[in-house]
Amino acid sequence: MTDYDKYLRLDKFPLIWCPGCGDGIVLKAILRAVDRIGLSQDEICMVSGIGCSSRTPGYVDVNTLHTTHGRAIAFATGVKMARPDLTVIVVTGDGDATAIGGNHFIHAARRNIDITVLLYNNWIYGMTGGQASPTTPRGKRASTAKFGSFEPNFDIVALAAGAGASFVARETVAKPLALDKLIERAILKKGFSLVEVMTPCPTTYGRRNKPADPLLMVQDLKDRSVPRGKVEDIPELERESAIVTGVFVDVNKPEYTEQYAGLVEKLGGRRTAPAAPSGGSKTP
Amino acid sequence: MSDTAAAGTRTQVLSGNEACALGAMAAGLTFYGGYPITPSSEIAEDLSELLPKAGGAFIQMEDEIAAMGAIIGASLAGAKAMTATSGPGFSLKQENIGFACMAEVPCVVVNVQRGGPSTGLPTMPAQGDVQQARWGTHGDHAIIALAPYSVAETFDLTVRAFNLAETFRTPVILLLDEIIGHVNEKVRLPEKVEIVERKGPDAPPGKYLPYRHTEDGVPPMAVYGRDGYRFHVTGLAHDQTGFPTNNPKEIDLLNRRLVWKIERRRDEIVEVVRERCDDAEILVFAYGSVARAAHQAIREAREAGIAAGLLRPRTLWPFPDREVRELAERVRTIVVPEMNLGQMAHEVEWAARGACPVVPFGRVDGLPVSPAQILHRIREAARASGREARP
Missing domain, CATH: 3.40.50.970 (Thiamin diphosphate (ThDP)-binding fold, Pyr/PP domains)
Structure with missing residues (x-):
C-alpha cells in the first residue's frame, strides 16, 4: 500500500480540481509509480505548463516548476541538461502540449531526451472554460465550437511515435492500476517517454456533450477502451470511437544527455562539475 | 573561433x-x-x-x-x-x-x-x-x-x-x-574576473522560504534537489512560500518587492562614463555603438571651440536619471543621438525635467550614426544657445 501522504503537500489541499475530475486519479497513479521505483523526493523534478493538469506539481512534495503555457517541456529540457541526475517528469494537457506547446513536444521526442511526459487528455481547455482543443472530437461542442468542432484531431500517440519517442503508451483513468504500471515503465525508460492519459472533464466537456455524470464519463472511457492487440476483434464501426490502450512504442536508442556527456568526455571536459548537487549521492 | x-x-x-x-x-x-x-x-x-x-x-x-x-x-x-x-x-x-x-x-x-x-x-x-x-x-x-x-x-x-x-x-x-x-x-582580456555566486538558503530544509521578504529584498535561493531543499516555483502571484496566493496583501508585497529590490540599489547597478563633462556646455548622451561616434564628435567639437561633453551610460536600466539631471542643470543643451526615433531621448527629457533643452537625433535607415552627424547637432545646439564656435 502506497503511503501517498509522504509525497503530498497536504497543506495545499483541497485540490483545485472540480468534483468528478479525473486528474486526482492520475496524481495517485504517479505517486504509486514513483513509490514502486523507490525514487527519493529530492531526485524528482516535476514540471508543468498551464491548465488543470498543470496544477498537479503544486500538490507533490518534490522539486516543482509551474511554467508558462505550453513551455513545460522547454523548461524541463533545461533542468535535465543542467542536472542529468534528476528524474524529470512533465505533467501537461492536450491544449498545453499539442497546441501552444506542440513544437517543444515533438522536438523533445526527436532529441530523445530523458524526460517523462504525462499528458492528460480531456479533449478540452478546462481551466479557461471549455474551449476547443486539438483533441476535441469532431462534432463535439466546446465554448468556442458551439455548433460542434469540425477540425481533425491529433493522434497524440502517433505524434509522439512519429517524432521519435522511446516509449509511448495510452491508458484511461478508468483503469488506474494499469495506468500506474505504464507510468512506472515510462519513468524507468531511458529516453523520451509519453503516456497519454484519457481523463474526464465533467464540468466543461461533459455538460456540453453528455454524459455529464462523472461516473458515466469514466464508464464511457472504460467501455470504449480496447487493448492495442484487440482492435481487429471489434466491429469496424466501433473502431473510430475506440480508445486504443497499451504500449505502442518501447525501443532502446541513444539518449540525448548521455550522448552529450559522451561528447564532453571525448573533449576532456568534466560534465556537470559546476552544477552537480553538493550532496553528491542520489539517494538519501 | x-x-x-x-x-x-x-x-x-x-x-x-x-x-x-x-x-x-x-x-x-x-x-x-x-x-x-x-x-x-x-x-x-x-x-x-x-x-x-x-x-x-x-x-x-x-x-x-x-x-x-x-x-x-x-x-x-x-x-x-x-x-x-x-x-x-x-x-x-x-x-x-x-x-x-x-x-x-x-x-x-x-x-x-x-x-x-x-x-x-x-x-x-x-x-x-x-x-x-x-x-x-x-x-x-x-x-x-x-x-x-x-x-x-x-x-x-x-x-x-x-x-x-x-x-x-x-x-x-x-x-x-x-x-x-x-x-x-x-x-x-583580464586573466581573472570577479565572480558573484547566488546567495544560498538561510534556513534548513522545511524552514526555508524561497520567496522570503528579506531586508535587502532578494530572497536566498536554493537549488533543485540539492541538500534536501525542495521548493515550488510558479509564474502565478505567490506568497513567501512560493505557492500561489490570492491574498491582496501578499500580492502587493510581492509586486512591490520585485521592483524595490532593484530600484533601491540602483547606485550599485547604474554605471555611466563621463567624458569632458566638467566644463561642458553641450552634452551628448549616447550609448552602444553610437557612443563611439559621439566620442569622436565631442573631440572635433572641442577642436572647433565648442565645450562639448559625453555622458555614456553602460547601464540603460535602471535609467541613470540622477546622473542626467545633475548635468542637465549645468549644460545648455543635451543632444541624444540614437539608432531609433528617440526612445532614450524621452527618458533623458524626463530626467532633465526642463533644466535644459533635449535634442533627439534618430537614425533608422540601417546605417550607423556618424560623428559628422552628431557634430552637426552639437554645432546647431551651440548656435541656438548663443555659444557659437570660435571662428
Missing part, C-alpha cells in the same frame, strides 16, 4: 560576439540554450565549442521561446545560464523573461540589436529595442539592462550581467547592437 581567442589572456583581435561568449565563460556560464538568429549567432557558435570542452551544457533549442524556457529551468537546477538573440527572437522571449522576473530566476539574455520592426534589417544595426528591454514583458517589474560600446567592454559587461543576475535573482538584459557584435577590435 581561433585557439588564440579561446586562450583568453593575451592581446587578441575579437568581435563583440566572440567577447560576449568569452565573457560568459569567464563569468562561470554552465548552460547555454539558443536559437540561430542574425546578428547574434556567433555567440551560440562559439559556445557550442567552449561549453562542452569546459564540461558545461550547450543546446540548440527548437525555437526562441524554448531557449528562454530552458535557461530558466537550468538556472533553477543550479546552472549559470544564458541565451542570445536579436530583435524578433527578443520579442518571442518576452513572456518567459517575465517568468524569470516573477519567479526571480537569475539568467542573462543577450540581444544583439538589428533593424526593426518585424524581420526588419537582419544584418544592419539599430537600437530600437531599448524600451522593449524595459517594458517588453507584461506587468509591472524592474529590469537591469546593460549596453557596451566596445569589444573589451562587451567582455566586461557580460561578466557584470551574470554577477548582477546572481546578486539580484533577476534576468539581466545585455544590449549589444550589430556594430558592437560584429566589429573586430584588439583587446586584452
